[in-house]
Amino acid sequence: MEKIRIVIDQEGRxxxxxxCVKGTKCVDITKAIEEALGEKTGEARTREFYEVQxxxxxx
Amino acid sequence: MSHIAxxxxxxxxxxALTAAAKKLxxxxxxxxxxxxxxAGKMSPCDHALTIAGAIGAGAGEIGxxxxxxxxxxxxxxxxxxxxxxxxxxxxxAEKLVQGYAVEVAVREAMRKxxxxxxxxxxxxxxxxxxxxx
Numbered sequence: 059m060e061k062i063r064i065v066i067d068q069e070g071r072x073x074x075x076x077x078c079v080k081g082t083k084c085v086d087i088t089k090a091i092e093e094a095l096g097e098k099t100g101e102a103r104t105r106e107f108y109e110v111q112x113x114x115x116x117x
Numbered sequence: 118m119s120h121i122a123x124x125x126x127x128x129x130x131x132x133a134l135t136a137a138a139k140k141l142x143x144x145x146x147x148x149x150x151x152x153x154x155x156a157g158k159m160s161p162c163d164h165a166l167t168i169a170g171a172i173g174a175g176a177g178e179i180g181x182x183x184x185x186x187x188x189x190x191x192x193x194x195x196x197x198x199x200x201x202x203x204x205x206x207x208x209x210a211e212k213l214v215q216g217y218a219v220e221v222a223v224r225e226a227m228r229k230x231x232x233x234x235x236x237x238x239x240x241x242x243x244x245x246x247x248x249x250x
Contacts (some may be wrong), residue, residue: 096127
């Protein structure tokens with residue numbers, strides 16, 4: 059299952075987090091939402107991202 | 118989460134703004150070129166948001182003003198409650214901006230096949246949206 063969590067604060071900023079099966083797809087999923095919402099100011103790829111991107115088991 | 122992005126929200130989609138405003142009891146008036154901001158004073162804008170059903174010079178209006186790069190700004194005066202606007206959109210129009218962001222995010226996510234499983238205002242005032250596919 060792919061899951062997106064978006065938190066929008068009172069200062070006009072949004073944080074988008076995504077969990078998915080394949081790491082590269084995570085970026086594709088959120089890219090359209092990010093571009094629709096506004097201007098990206100920061101990005102982080104967690105260890106999970108690289109693990110799934112390289113085909114290793116998650117967890 | 119395996120990928121996290123931070124976004125500064127920019128208003129670009131007037132349909133989403135209209136939908137968000139409607140949920141707060143506001144009406145989008147396309148091509149209204151002036152908005153009432155304080156004590157009946159007028160200021161130029163490209164479109165306006167008014168309180169649905171409000172009549173009289175005391176009712177505040179939000180000017181939707183086109184800026185560079187196809188984005189829009191919200192011009193209004195919250196002084197003294199902004200003629201009823203603060204009760205609708207919050208002191209800094211945060212409810213309107215948060216509602217706009219939810220509309221945009223949900224529409225875009227649904228195009229990718231996601232569905233909303235949670236949409237709530239947290240105790241800290243932040244809006245949290247969860248979507249799954």
